[in-house]
Amino acid sequence: MNDMRIMNRATGMQDTKMSAKGVDVYxxxxxxxxxxxxxxxxxxxxxxxxxxGCGKSTFLRCLNRMNxxxxxxxxxxxxxxxxxxxxxAKVDPxxxxxxxxxxxxxPNPFPKSIYDNIAYGPRIHGLARNKSELDDIVEKSLRxxxxxxxxxxxxxxxxxxxxxGQQQRLCIARAIATEPEVLLMDEPCSALDPIATSQVExxxxxxRQNFSVVIVTHSMQQAARVSQKTAFFHLGDLVEFGETGQIxxxxxxxxxxxYITGRIG
Amino acid sequence: xxxxxxxxxxxxxxxxxxxxxxxxGGLVESAIVDGAQSLETRxxxxxxxxxxNDRQIDALEEQLVEETTxxxxxxxxxxxDLRTVMTVIKISSNLERVGDYAKNMAKRTTVLAEVNxxxxxxxxxxxxxxxxxxxxxxxxxxxxxxxxxxxxxVILRDEDVDxxxxxxxxxxxxxxxxxxxxxxPCMHFHFIAKNVERMGDHVTSIAEQVIYLVTGEYPDESxxxxxxxxxxxxxx
Numbered sequence: 001m002n003d004m005r006i007m008n009r010a011t012g013m014q015d016t017k018m019s020a021k022g023v024d025v026y027x028x029x030x031x032x033x034x035x036x037x038x039x040x041x042x043x044x045x046x047x048x049x050x051x052x053g054c055g056k057s058t059f060l061r062c063l064n065r066m067n068x069x070x071x072x073x074x075x076x077x078x079x080x081x082x083x084x085x086x087x088x089a090k091v092d093p094x095x096x097x098x099x100x101x102x103x104x105x106x107p108n109p110f111p112k113s114i115y116d117n118i119a120y121g122p123r124i125h126g127l128a129r130n131k132s133e134l135d136d137i138v139e140k141s142l143r144x145x146x147x148x149x150x151x152x153x154x155x156x157x158x159x160x161x162x163x164x165g166q167q168q169r170l171c172i173a174r175a176i177a178t179e180p181e182v183l184l185m186d187e188p189c190s191a192l193d194p195i196a197t198s199q200v201e202x203x204x205x206x207x208r209q210n211f212s213v214v215i216v217t218h219s220m221q222q223a224a225r226v227s228q229k230t231a232f233f234h235l236g237d238l239v240e241f242g243e244t245g246q247i248x249x250x251x252x253x254x255x256x257x258x259y260i261t262g263r264i265g
Numbered sequence: 266x267x268x269x270x271x272x273x274x275x276x277x278x279x280x281x282x283x284x285x286x287x288x289x290g291g292l293v294e295s296a297i298v299d300g301a302q303s304l305e306t307r308x309x310x311x312x313x314x315x316x317x318n319d320r321q322i323d324a325l326e327e328q329l330v331e332e333t334t335x336x337x338x339x340x341x342x343x344x345x346d347l348r349t350v351m352t353v354i355k356i357s358s359n360l361e362r363v364g365d366y367a368k369n370m371a372k373r374t375t376v377l378a379e380v381n382x383x384x385x386x387x388x389x390x391x392x393x394x395x396x397x398x399x400x401x402x403x404x405x406x407x408x409x410x411x412x413x414x415x416x417x418x419v420i421l422r423d424e425d426v427d428x429x430x431x432x433x434x435x436x437x438x439x440x441x442x443x444x445x446x447x448x449x450p451c452m453h454f455h456f457i458a459k460n461v462e463r464m465g466d467h468v469t470s471i472a473e474q475v476i477y478l479v480t481g482e483y484p485d486e487s488x489x490x491x492x493x494x495x496x497x498x499x500x501x
Binding site for chain 2: 220221224248249250251256257258260261262263
């Protein structure tokens with residue numbers, strides 16, 4: 001009977017895509033992430049949850065070196081992508097971010113046409129040899145972003161003219177246009193209404209076929225709905241990491257229990 | 266108990282459904298005791314009372330299903346809260362079944378009051394019923410106190426009830442072979458005994474729910490089965 005558990009939503013054994021070992025992050029004197037070790041699986045949605053200031057966004061930003069842009073931030077420990085240390089001196093952060101894409105809390109389309117929003121990344125990374133290849137990339141990305149049908153007749157219109165939910169899906173389409181291997185999402189739905197949220201969640205589930213997705217969310221229900229693995233952060237510690245069904249029905253750490261059941265803890 | 270929720274109304278909701286469950290449990294305990302007592306003392310009035318009270322038990326079960334559904338819809342409980350809600354639903358349906366068996370015992374009391382007395386049978390059933398009622402009381406205490414050790418004890422005690430049932434089964438067979446006029450009362454007693462034995466199984470299931478509630482896992486199904494009457498061909 002144990003073989004048929006619906007609750008065990010993990011897709012079986014997946015390869016480790018990214019791996020963090022003993023990662024510490026400091027903002028000046030502030031020790032923001034304390035010795036975090038975690039494996040991000042390929043073709044899996046991993047959710048980071050935790051109260052504000054627990055370090056989940058900070059940790060997410062370590063995964064594509066976004067913290068490099070903050071002068072006082074210092075990252076120690078090892079983070080690998082397919083076994084290669086992403087903080088190695090010979091790694092180009094720009095190339096890294098093409099492989100590890102990111103979507104932010106607020107939709108932030110470029111003040112350009114819908115077409116150019118998508119084409120920007122592939123152009124600078126030289127992914128298309130000619131116009132028709134670029135057209136293909138744009139269409140494929142918009143389709144994967146589940147927004148193609150809504151914008152196919154107005155690709156020249158400015159991306160900023162779309163609704164909030166459409167803008168966010170445009171940003172997701174933009175992030176996947178460079179064929180990243182990992183997609184980081186920092187509260188991708190917090191500025192969206194419930195319908196747009198559902199559309200993005202459905203999209204995340206589809207993206208899982210091709211990418212490894214890591215999502216930071218304040219909505220625990222969202223984490224429960226979209227992820228296969230959940231990590232709970234508290235005061236810079238990774239308190240518990242496990243299969244999402246287990247975290248939400250039978251968490252092992254009392255701090256996880258207190259947090260997800262909405263108790264003071 | 267546990268720390269409180271930030272949203273205090275959530276605590277009140279959970280407390281309310283558990284209080285309702287305990288009320289239901291109390292009514293079922295009384296039904297068991299009164300049903301067995303009415304049987305032994307041939308008290309038709311008390312038996313009638315037990316049958317009347319069963320409506321209240323049924324109504325409470327319905328109310329509990331409604332309330333737990335509301336809590337799930339409005340509060341989206343997780344982890345131990347979710348297990349609390351789920352176990353309330355399952356335990357309430359166990360309690361409802363036990364209440365039905367008690368009612369059935371009371372019904373048969375009305376019939377048995379008019380036929381031959383079978384020496385000792387009613388007293389033995391009362392002993393069984395007493396055991397089951399105490400098991401139920403402990404199972405409900407274990408629920409409220411989140412005491413999985415006490416729940417485990419309850420599960421083990423079901424063996425005793427099974428053994429009492431086996432003994433009574435043999436005895437009733439002997440009575441029936443002695444005198445065919447005993448067959449009617451003995452058949453009734455046998456159904457009652459079987460029902461009390463089933464009550465014990467439902468109480469065991471309640472205790473299993475307690476273990477799930479506390480630990481997040483169900484206990485192993487390794488409990489020895491003591492009801493061997495299915496293999497007995499005669500009183501020998």
